Amino acid sequence: MTEGEQEAGESPKKITVRCPFCLTLNGVDLNKSGERPVCGDCAKPLLLDRPVKVAGEDFDRTVLGSEAPVLVDFYADWCAPCKYVAPLMDELAATHEGALLVVKVDTDQAPELSERFGIRSIPTLILFKAGEEVGRSTGFEPEKVKTMAEEAVSSA
Numbered sequence: 001m002t003e004g005e006q007e008a009g010e011s012p013k014k015i016t017v018r019c020p021f022c023l024t025l026n027g028v029d030l031n032k033s034g035e036r037p038v039c040g041d042c043a044k045p046l047l048l049d050r051p052v053k054v055a056g057e058d059f060d061r062t063v064l065g066s067e068a069p070v071l072v073d074f075y076a077d078w079c080a081p082c083k084y085v086a087p088l089m090d091e092l093a094a095t096h097e098g099a100l101l102v103v104k105v106d107t108d109q110a111p112e113l114s115e116r117f118g119i120r121s122i123p124t125l126i127l128f129k130a131g132e133e134v135g136r137s138t139g140f141e142p143e144k145v146k147t148m149a150e151e152a153v154s155s156a
């Protein structure tokens with residue numbers, strides 16, 4: 001599997017993520033996630049080959065402001081079907097590392113986002129490109145979600 005290799009000279013895909021250790025906001029080029037970026041403040045690794053938890057206050061900057069497509073999993077800890085989606089999100093984050101940012105939002109912590117995006121049941125997965133919703137899946141629809149992710153990264 002070398003087909004996902006980035007070509008030299010590809011334009012940067014800038015994203016902004018908060019360090020889970022010291023909570024500093026870091027600007028990162030997602031194309032370079034394979035070079036193991038670290039937090040500019042505490043130097044701990046910023047792990048982008050797995051889902052990143054995003055709080056409501058960071059949503060606009062991290063998700064809508066991303067230059068790479070972002071797949072968001074709206075979930076809650078008490079939601080049983082969400083537990084089926086979690087490994088799928090892990091898989092997509094690893095498969096599309098460097099091309100797709102995978103984000104998890106705890107809807108209990110960010111009820112305003114549920115209202116803003118009209119989320120009536122969880123799990124709901126929304127794909128964003130350039131700050132716009134381009135795809136949505138409700139419940140456990142692994143094939144649909146995989147296709148959504150593949151289309152998003154191939155047409156990026």
Ligand SMILES: [Zn+2]
Pocket residue numbers: 019020021022023024039040041042043044
């Ligand atoms: Zn840090």
